[in-house]
Structures are given as structure tokens and as C-alpha cells.
Amino acid sequence: xxxxxxxxxxxxxxxxxxxxxxxxxxxxxxxxxxxxxxxxxxxxxxxxxxxxxxxxxxxxxxxxxxxxxxxxxxxxxxxxxxxxxxxxxxxxxxxxxxxxxxxxxxxxxxxxxxxxxxxxxxxxxxxxxxxxxxxxxxxxxxxxxxxxxxxxxxxxxxxxxxxxxxxxxxxxxxxxxxxxxxxxxxxxxxxxxxxxxxxxxxxxxxxxxxxxxxxxxxxxxxxxxxxxxxxxxxxxxxxxxxxxxxxxxxxxxxxxxxxxxxxxxxxxxxxxxxxxxxxxxxxxxxxxxxxxxxxxxxxxxxxxxxx
Amino acid sequence: xxxxxxxxxxxxxxxxxxxxxxxxxxxxxxxxxxxxxxxxxxxxxxxxxxxxxxxxxxxxxxxxxxxxxxxxxxxxxxxxxxxxxxxxxxxxxxxxxxxxxxxxxxxxxxxxxxxxxxxxxxxxxxxxxxxxxxxxxxxxxxxxxxxxxxxxxxxxxxxxxxxxxxxxxxxxxxxxxxxxxxxxxxxxxxxxxxxxxxxxxxxxxxxxxxxxxxxxxxxxxxxxxxxxxxxxxxxxxxxxxxxxxxxxxxxxxxxxxxxxxxxxxxxxxxxxxxxxxxxxxxxxxxxxxxxxxxxxxxxxxxxxxxxxxxxxxxxxxxxxxxxxxxxxxxxxxxxxxxxxxxxxxxxxxxxxxxxxxxxxxxxxxxxxxxxxxxxxxxxxxxxxxxxxxxxxxxxxxxxxxxxxxxxxxxxxxxxxxxxxxxxxxxxxxxxxxxxxxxxxxxxxxxxxxxxxxxxxxxxxxxxxxxxxxxxxxxxxxxxxxxxxxxxxxxxxxxxxxxxxxxxxxxxxxxxxxxxxxxxxxxxxxxxxxxxxxxxxxxxxxxxxxxxxxxxxxxxx
Numbered sequence: 001x002x003x004x005x006x007x008x009x010x011x012x013x014x015x016x017x018x019x020x021x022x023x024x025x026x027x028x029x030x031x032x033x034x035x036x037x038x039x040x041x042x043x044x045x046x047x048x049x050x051x052x053x054x055x056x057x058x059x060x061x062x063x064x065x066x067x068x069x070x071x072x073x074x075x076x077x078x079x080x081x082x083x084x085x086x087x088x089x090x091x092x093x094x095x096x097x098x099x100x101x102x103x104x105x106x107x108x109x110x111x112x113x114x115x116x117x118x119x120x121x122x123x124x125x126x127x128x129x130x131x132x133x134x135x136x137x138x139x140x141x142x143x144x145x146x147x148x149x150x151x152x153x154x155x156x157x158x159x160x161x162x163x164x165x166x167x168x169x170x171x172x173x174x175x176x177x178x179x180x181x182x183x184x185x186x187x188x189x190x191x192x193x194x195x196x197x198x199x200x201x202x203x204x205x206x207x208x209x210x211x212x213x214x215x216x217x218x219x220x221x222x223x224x225x226x227x228x229x230x231x232x233x234x235x236x237x238x239x240x241x242x243x244x245x246x247x248x249x250x251x252x253x254x255x256x257x258x259x260x261x262x263x264x265x266x267x268x269x270x271x272x273x274x275x276x277x278x279x280x281x282x283x284x285x286x287x288x289x290x291x292x293x294x295x296x297x298x299x300x301x302x303x304x305x306x307x
Numbered sequence: 308x309x310x311x312x313x314x315x316x317x318x319x320x321x322x323x324x325x326x327x328x329x330x331x332x333x334x335x336x337x338x339x340x341x342x343x344x345x346x347x348x349x350x351x352x353x354x355x356x357x358x359x360x361x362x363x364x365x366x367x368x369x370x371x372x373x374x375x376x377x378x379x380x381x382x383x384x385x386x387x388x389x390x391x392x393x394x395x396x397x398x399x400x401x402x403x404x405x406x407x408x409x410x411x412x413x414x415x416x417x418x419x420x421x422x423x424x425x426x427x428x429x430x431x432x433x434x435x436x437x438x439x440x441x442x443x444x445x446x447x448x449x450x451x452x453x454x455x456x457x458x459x460x461x462x463x464x465x466x467x468x469x470x471x472x473x474x475x476x477x478x479x480x481x482x483x484x485x486x487x488x489x490x491x492x493x494x495x496x497x498x499x500x501x502x503x504x505x506x507x508x509x510x511x512x513x514x515x516x517x518x519x520x521x522x523x524x525x526x527x528x529x530x531x532x533x534x535x536x537x538x539x540x541x542x543x544x545x546x547x548x549x550x551x552x553x554x555x556x557x558x559x560x561x562x563x564x565x566x567x568x569x570x571x572x573x574x575x576x577x578x579x580x581x582x583x584x585x586x587x588x589x590x591x592x593x594x595x596x597x598x599x600x601x602x603x604x605x606x607x608x609x610x611x612x613x614x615x616x617x618x619x620x621x622x623x624x625x626x627x628x629x630x631x632x633x634x635x636x637x638x639x640x641x642x643x644x645x646x647x648x649x650x651x652x653x654x655x656x657x658x659x660x661x662x663x664x665x666x667x668x669x670x671x672x673x674x675x676x677x678x679x680x681x682x683x684x685x686x687x688x689x690x691x692x693x694x695x696x697x698x699x700x701x702x703x704x705x706x707x708x709x710x711x712x713x714x715x716x717x718x719x720x721x722x723x724x725x726x727x728x729x730x731x732x733x734x735x736x737x738x739x740x741x742x743x744x745x746x747x748x749x750x751x752x753x754x755x756x757x758x759x760x761x762x763x764x765x766x767x768x769x770x771x772x773x774x775x776x777x778x779x780x781x782x783x784x785x786x787x788x789x790x791x792x793x794x795x796x797x798x799x800x801x802x803x804x805x806x807x808x809x810x811x812x813x814x815x816x817x818x819x820x821x822x823x824x825x826x827x828x829x830x831x832x833x834x835x836x837x838x839x840x841x842x843x844x845x846x847x848x849x850x851x852x853x854x855x856x857x858x859x860x861x862x863x
Contacts, residue, residue: 030735038374039738042766042781043459043491043758046743046774052374055456055510084367084531085515094531153563157570165566171359171534171554 024066034058034082056082098168105183106190114195140196149189156185350549350842350860354539357552358840358859359572360852361564363579365557366535369526370515371496372450374458378555378578380494381853385537385553387496387520390424390443391489392854393760395846397656399489402545403430403438403497403521405475407489410802419484419802426475430544432499433525439474445500447479455509461758461766462488463495484800486807490761494849497521523548523857533557547857549842555853565589574837577852581833583643583708594838599643599831600845603652603760604753606644608700608716608825611745613775613785615694621679622696623822627665628672629723635712636828644828649815650756650764653829654847657762657808659815673723689724697726698748701741704731709751712827745775745783753830760848762811765795768818786823 035052038044053059057068072079078088121130140148157165163185164170169178360381368375371383390404399407405425408414414423430438449455450463457463465482472478481488499519506512517526523543527536537553556573558564565585567573569592581589581597589597608630610617617623636644647653648662676682681689681696689696700717702709710731717727727749732741741747756767765780766772770787772780791814798810834852836843842858 030733035374036735036738037376039734039742040752040755041459042755043461043494044374045459045461045766045779045781047779048458048460049743051460052456055454080511081367085370085373085511086367086531091531098532150562153566158566161570165570165572166558166563167556167567167572168533170572171536171556172357172552 020070021066024069025062028062028065037083101183102186102190105187106194109187109191110194113191117195137196140192145189145193148192149186152185152189350547350858351863354541354548354551356550356861357554358550358574358856358861359534359554359556360575360577360856361556361558361567361573362577363558363561363564365532365559366555368515369518370498371518371520372446372458372498373456373510373515377850380849381577381851381856382535382537382555383496384522384849384851384854385524385856386518386522386526387498388430388522389493389496390426391493393490393493393846393848395654395844395848397654397760397848399493402493403427403443415802419486419800420481421478422481423472423476423478426477427544428475430521431542432501432521433519433540434499434502435542436499436501437474438497438499438521440471440477441474442497442500443477444469444471445504446495446497449498449503449509450495452509459491459494459758462491484802486799486802487758487761487763489802490759494759524553527552543857545857547859549858549860550856553853553856553859568595568835571837574840575843575852576835580852581835583641583833586641586643586833589833589835595835596838596840596843597833597835598845600834601645601653601847602753602755602830602832603757603847603850604755604830605647605650605652606827606830607650607752607754608827609747609750609752609754609784610822610824611747611749611783611785612787612823613745614698614748616696616698616748619679620821621675622681623825625672625675625679625681625723626720626725627822627825628668628675629719629725630665630716630825630827631667631719632665632827633667635715639708639711639715640828643833644831647826647829648819649826650754650767650818650824651762651811651815652757652847655757655760655762656804657811659812662815662819669719669723676723676725683724687724688726695726696724697728699728699730700749700751701730701732701737701747702751703734703737705733713751742783743774743781745773745785750783751827754824762807763795763799764814765799768814768823769795784823786818786821788817788821791817 034056035049035058038049057065060068069079078092080086081088081091084091117133121127121133124130152163153165156163164182167182169175169182362378362381364376364378366378366382368379369382369386371379371387375383388403390402391399391407392402393399401407403426405427406412406414408422408424410417410419414425415421424440424443426438426440426443432438447463447466447469450457451460451466462485465485465488467480467482469479470477497520498514502514502519503509503512506514516529519526521544523540523545524537525540527538529535534554534556537555539548539551555577558567558573561579561582564573564576564579565581568576568581568589586597586599589595608626610623612618632646636642636646645653646665648665649659651658676689676696679691681691684690684695700713702713704710710729713729713731717729720727731737737750737752742750754767756764758766767780767782768786768788768791769780769782770778770789770792772778772782773785773787774780774782775785794810794814794817798807798814801807801810834845839862841860841862842855843852844855844858845852846854
């Protein structure tokens with residue numbers, strides 16, 4: 001464990017140094033530099049610009065500038081912002097609270113809603129809700145966050161007038177409720193974006209859930225809609241013809257044996273009972289882990305496929 | 308006009324308004340100025356309320372002598388004072404100084420070399436310390452201190468022998484007569500000696516993060532990345548302030564800036580203002596005053612005159628005739644800007660309104676090129692003596708309106724056998740050496756030709772200002788005309804505004820004739836504020852809408 005940590009840590013340091021060099025070089029390869037903002041200032045002559053370049057040390061060789069910066073950084077001096085005139089560390093520090101607040105809130109929302117959608121989608125697979133969640137996630141994933149934000153501002157601030165169009169709080173009113181009011185729109189937008197990305201992840205793992213459900217709801221196995229309908233029957237797993245009939249001997253749904261070889265014809269024939277008949281977790285361990293036979297199923301055919 | 312003014316009484320406010328009216332910008336100052344008294348609105352007796360100004364860039368430089376941009380100036384004007392201020396009519400008025408020195412009142416010697424400044428005796432810094440001539444001396448010396456990272460040094464570098472005669476009087480000598488210096492001093496804010504002289508580091512110190520000035524507002528608090536709060540200085544020597552708080556709110560996106568103006572989150576739209584595409588809608592908003600305010604910058608099609616294609620005047624004349632400026636203004640810029648024939652801002656006292664008007668006439672353009680011997684070659688592009696009339700045009704990439712104008716110009720030029728290719732660059736690249744050392748063929752940009760409000764354009768048109776030929780200035784067109792050089796030198800030595808006006812009228816005539824650049828239009832900002840905000844007057848002679856926040860108030 002320790003060697004793993006040391007290994008990882010040293011890799012990170014090398015990576016940090018490389019990233020800092022690349023960042024530094026790229027920034028300096030761009031012509032113009034920090035003084036470009038004064039390029040059109042009629043009162044700043046070429047001589048003024050040269051003077052400030054000299055004062056800021058921007059005319060030194062690039063590698064000297066880099067080592068100067070890196071050495072000061074190691075000593076805790078992050079330098080002074082070209083634009084802000086304040087120490088860089090304090091510039092970053094002043095933005096940390098707002099960043100954490102927004103990220104924390106949106107992550108909390110995304111996780112809460114995401115897990116709920118994931119579970120609900122898994123337990124009610126192919127329901128309207130499930131399709132809506134999947135389509136919603138795809139749409140949300142395809143739309144850039146900034147666009148989401150603009151739409152949100154347009155609808156909730158401009159059209160409905162419910163939420164503020166920006167800012168962290170109303171200047172002059174620093175109350176908790178006021179912060180909260182301003183937090184709703186941006187955190188909802190970020191949460192939606194994270195939800196879309198994370199939602200896929202939750203959905204991908206949904207096949208775990210029926211397995212857990214199986215141990216607690218075995219009675220639902222053979223009748224009516226229930227958790228098992230989410231699962232591809234093992235017959236289908238064997239579509240390629242590598243199907244091993246012997247493995248299904250203990251399966252309560254012997255009807256499946258009569259399924260035609262042609263998968264399409266088989267699907268046409270499939271009854272609801274088929275759909276939740278075969279991947280039956282019996283016999284099981286008492287703690288709900290899949291029984292040996294199931295492990296065999298998994299080993300031979302892989303995990304049940306999500307459709 | 309009193310004898311304190313540098314301007315003769317022949318130039319009246321009515322004169323200024325007439326000039327502005329001719330430019331179609333009569334809405335500039337007139338409504339606020341003329342209507343406010345009619346409504347019987349007066350400022351409150353004690354500072355009341357808060358005005359929030361929305362800005363698309365964040366003010367971050369609070370030492371007014373260090374390099375800074377327009378939004379920083381909005382804060383500077385509220386926190387600090389300069390010796391003089393320039394009013395919306397371009398007239399220099401006293402501020403910390405008791406009077407504006409002139410050759411008439413003896414403040415400036417006949418040869419223009421010796422200056423005497425008399426100061427007010429009732430000014431205090433925000434910490435209560437009296438403001439004196441020592442502070443002025445300290446400020447002017449700090450600017451040229453080689454260890455100090457100063458903003459503009461032009462003019463200041465010619466000041467010698469600053470002598471404090473008394474706490475309210477000082478004198479200095481200029482290395483050479485330099486009339487624009489008076490105008491530069493309207494943008495030179497005074498800083499407190501008693502605080503800065505104790506700082507070990509002139510460039511990075513506590514003052515820069517919470518400055519002390521003499522202005523109508525004192526430092527409140529700054530929430531970096533969000534807003535800056537200034538509070539009323541109740542001991543202010545001038546009129547005002549009438550607000551308890553003045554807040555500069557940073558809203559990085561122009562669309563959101565406008566949205567917050569609509570929603571009422573901000574009371575006044577500052578720098579970047581309302582984008583032209585929103586002008587029509589903004590004008591219809593209830594309880595909002597939206598006005599078109601001319602800017603000092605001129606949207607310019609710049610030639611690099613050292614390129615063989617552009618050496619001949621006939622070519623430049625033909626290209627000017629081939630640009631449909633009205634279509635660019637109306638179709639691409641929502642009719643917000645106005646046409647102009649000169650580099651001089653329309654609101655300037657020195658604006659020459661009698662220059663020949665450009666017309667859009669492709670036949671005439673083709674005829675001029677034919678007569679000058681630029682004839683279409685096999686590929687349809689005109690050429691003369693082996694030089695094809697083909698060139699690249701550059702502007703900042705991502706500036707959509709400029710890019711559209713560029714494509715439009717490209718199409719019309721093609722109709723007269725002129726090939727213009729488009730080669731756009733990010734602004735940091737464009738305004739580096741590419742711009743400064745004239746590496747472009749042609750370029751489109753919004754150019755401010757004047758420094759401050761002074762008509763001196765030596766930096767843009769004098770031969771000695773061609774950086775690409777070893778000069779020190781920003782004559783990026785590489786324009787060189789001996790007569791203009793002589794006039795510019797005379798203009799910078801002349802203090803009498805009437806005499807100067809003649810000189811700069813003549814310069815504008817010559818430049819209109821020589822066409823070192825093609826003016827596309829005079830840039831215009833769309834200002835907006837709530838209807839209940841009183842005392843707001845735009846001033847195109849400054850770089851900021853917040854030049855006079857001391858006068859702002861809420862109408863009761």
C-alpha cells in the first residue's frame with residue numbers, strides 16, 4: 001500500500017511539473033501577452049509598453065521566468081496577478097467559497113436525484129418514467145451547460161420572474177434565504193448537467209439491483225410484472241447458439257425449452273412469463289449472494305444484458 | 308465661461324449642442340440636462356440609497372496611476388480627483404485646482420514652459436489629512452519614477468523642477484511647450500503622499516487594495532469577482548455625493564448584463580453598455596432611460612501605406628467609394644452608429660463638420676482605377692506595373708459584427724476587380740507586433756485617436772510616430788505628410804483653443820484628402836439607466852459613464 005502511494009505521489013509530481021511547463025510555454029507562445037489589453041490604449045506609447053515589460057521582467061528568457069516562478073511557488077509565493085494586482089493566492093482564495101458552495105450544492109442535488117432516478121428506473125424498467133429519464137439524460141448530456149443556463153435565465157428570470165438572473169446575493173441583503181434564492185438556478189443547472197453524465201453511470205449499474213431484489217422478492221419471479229422483467233432471459237444470452245440446455249434444468253420455466261432457435265421468432269413467441277422466468281437465483285446462499293448455479297450462468301454467458 | 312476657463316467664450320454650450328445635433332446625437336446630454344430642472348427634481352440633502360452600476364469587466368486596479376482599463380477609471384473618478392476635470396462639452400474645468408491655468412490668467416507663461424497651479428484649500432483625504440501641493444508634487448514625481456509601474460507617461464516626462472510655493476500653490480517647468488498636458492492632467496488622479504511615501508514597495512502594497520483618495524466616495528469593501536462597494540464621503544469638497552453607496556457590479560457576460568438591467572438588478576448599465584442588437588428592445592422598456600452616446604473611437608479600415616498597392620491615392624479613393632457604409636451601419640449595426648469623415652470625435656470642440664461626404668459609387672470607383680491605370684488582368688483582378696490589387700484584411704476573430712462587415716466589404720470590392728482576403732487573428736496576437744509594427748496589409752478596428760480629450764494626434768499621424776520605422780508612437784498606417792507633421796507640432800505648442808481649432812480643422816482636411824485610413828463609422832454606445840436615477844450625464848470626453856457619480860441621486 002505504501003509503495004503504491006509513493007508511486008502514485010511521485011507520478012503526480014512529475015505530472016504537475018510537466019503540466020506547469022506546458023502551461024507556461026503555451027501561454028508564452030501566444031504573441032501579445034499580459035500587456036495586450038493596453039495595445040489599443042492611445043496614451044500608452046511603444047516606449048511605455050517596453051518600460052512596463054522590463055519592470056515586470058517579461059523580457060527575460062522564458063526558462064529563467066519559469067524557474068523564477070516555480071522557485072517562488074515552492075516557497076509559497078504564488079506571485080501577483082497581472083490584472084488584479086493582488087497576490088494570486090488571495091485571488092484564488094476569494095473565489096473558493098462561491099465555487100465550493102455551488103459545486104457542493106449541485107453535487108448534492110445531482111446525487112440525490114440521480115440515485116432516485118436510477119433506482120426507480122431500475123425497478124420500473126421500460127416504464128414511461130424509465131424512458132423519460134433515459135431520453136432526458138441523453139438530451140441533457142447533449143446540451144452545453146451554458147445553454148442550459150441561458151434557457152434557465154430566460155424562462156425563470158425573464159419570463160416568469162421567479163428567480164434572479166445572476167449574482168450570489170442581492171447587494172444590501174445578505175440573508176440566508178437570499179443566498180438560497182440565488183443558489184437555486186445555478187445549482188439546478190449544474191446539477192442537471194452532472195445528472196446527465198452521472199445518470200448514465202447509475203443506469204449502467206442497474207443490473208445489480210434486480211439481483212439484490214431477487215433475494216428479497218423471490219415470489220415475484222413467476223407471476224406478473226416485477227423486478228425480473230428487467231432481465232434478458234438467459235435464452236437470449238445464448239442467442240449465438242452456445243446455449244447449454246443442461247444449465248436450465250432447475251429453472252422453473254421449462255417452457256423456455258420450446259423456444260425456437262430463430263431469435264426473432266422466439267421474441268415473437270415470448271410471453272411475459274418468459275421474460276422473468278429464467279435467470280432465477282436458486283439455489284441461493286442464505287445471505288442473498290447468488291447461488292453456485294447462478295455463478296455458473298454468469299461464468300458461461302456473462303452478465304445479463306441490459307436492453 | 309469665466310477667465311478660469313481655457314476656452315474663449317465664443318464656444319458656448321449651445322455651440323456644443325449644435326455640433327452634436329449635427330451628428331444626429333442630440334439625445335446625448337440634452338434630455339437630462341434640460342428636462343431635469345423642468346421636473347423640479349432635486350437631489351436629497353443627505354446621501355440616500357444605493358446605485359448599482361453593472362460592468363462587463365471587473366475593476367481591479369485601484370491605484371489610479373498604474374496601468375488600467377476603462378472600468379477602473381469609473382472607480383477612479385469616484386474615489387479620486389484630478390487637478391482639472393473635462394465637462395461633457397470638452398471644456399476643462401477646475402477640480403482640485405482653484406483655476407485652470409492659461410496664458411491669459413498667467414498660469415502658463417507666454418512661451419508655454421512655466422506652469423503655476425493654485426489649489427483649493429478645503430480638500431481633505433478620506434482619512435482627514437489635508438490635501439496640499441506636496442501631494443501634487445509627489446504624484447507627478449511618482450509617475451516618472453523608474454521603479455514605479457506607471458500607466459501613461461507622455462507629458463509627465465517633460466515636467467521639470469516641481470516647486471512647492473505654499474500648501475496651495477506649486478510651479479513647474481516643461482522641457483518644451485506641450486498644450487495637451489492640460490488635458491492629460493484631467494486623467495491624472497492625485498494620490499496621498501503621506502500614505503504612499505511610507506510604502507517600501509511602490510507597485511504592490513496595501514494602498515492598491517483599499518485606496519484613500521479625495522473623491523466623493525470612500526472605499527467600502529470589495530468582494531473580488533463580484534462587486535465593489537464605495538460609501539459616501541460626507542466631507543467631500545464639491546457638490547454631492549447624494550448616494551450612501553455606489554456599487555460596481557461585475558457581470559462578465561453582455562447578455563446577462565442586459566438581462567439584469569431589464570430585471571432591475573442593476574440600476575445603470577456601465578462599460579460594454581447595451582449591445583446594438585438589444586437597442587430597439589431596450590428603448591421600449593418601461594421606467595428605463597436608454598440613450599445613444601457617441602464614443603471617442605472610430606471604426607476604421609486601416610491601410611498599411613508602405614504596401615505597394617496603397618501608395619497611390621487613387622486606389623484609396625476608389626476603395627472608399629466602393630464601401631457601402633450605410634448598409635454596414637443599418638443592416639449590420641442596427642443603425643446605432645453614425646457616419647463620420649474624420650478621426651476626431653463628434654463631441655469634440657475640434658470636430659470639423661465640413662469635410663467632404665463619402666458616397667457609395669462602384670462605377671465611379673471603377674472609373675478612378677481605370678484612369679489611374681489599374682486594369683483588370685486575366686483573372687479579373689486589377690493590376691498595375693506588376694502589382695495586383697489584392698490584399699489581406701485582418702480584424703480580431705470572434706468580433707462578429709466586424710467579421711460580417713469584412714465579408715460585406717470583400718463582396719463589394721470584388722465587383723470592381725479588387726481582391727480582399729480575410730485573415731483574422733485573436734486580439735492578443737492582433738494587437739501585438741502585428742499591429743504595433745505594421746505587419747498587416749489592411750485592418751479593421753475601433754480606434755481611439757485622441758489621448759484623453761485633447762485633439763493632438765501626433766501619436767497617430769506624425770512621421771516620428773511610425774514604430775515600424777523606429778518611431779515611438781502608434782502611427783500604424785505609416786502615414787507621412789510633412790505639412791501634417793508641421794501642423795501637429797504647431798498644435799501641440801499652441802494653448803489658445805480657437806487657434807488650435809484652426810490647426811486641427813486643417814489637419815482633418817488633409818487627412819480626409821489623403822485617406823491614410825477609411826472611417827467606417829463613429830462608434831456609439833447604448834447607455835441605459837432606471838428612470839428614477841437623477842443627475843446622470845454622459846461625458847464622451849472621458850472613458851467612463853461613472854465620471855460624475857457624485858451628482859447621481861434617486862428621484863424621490
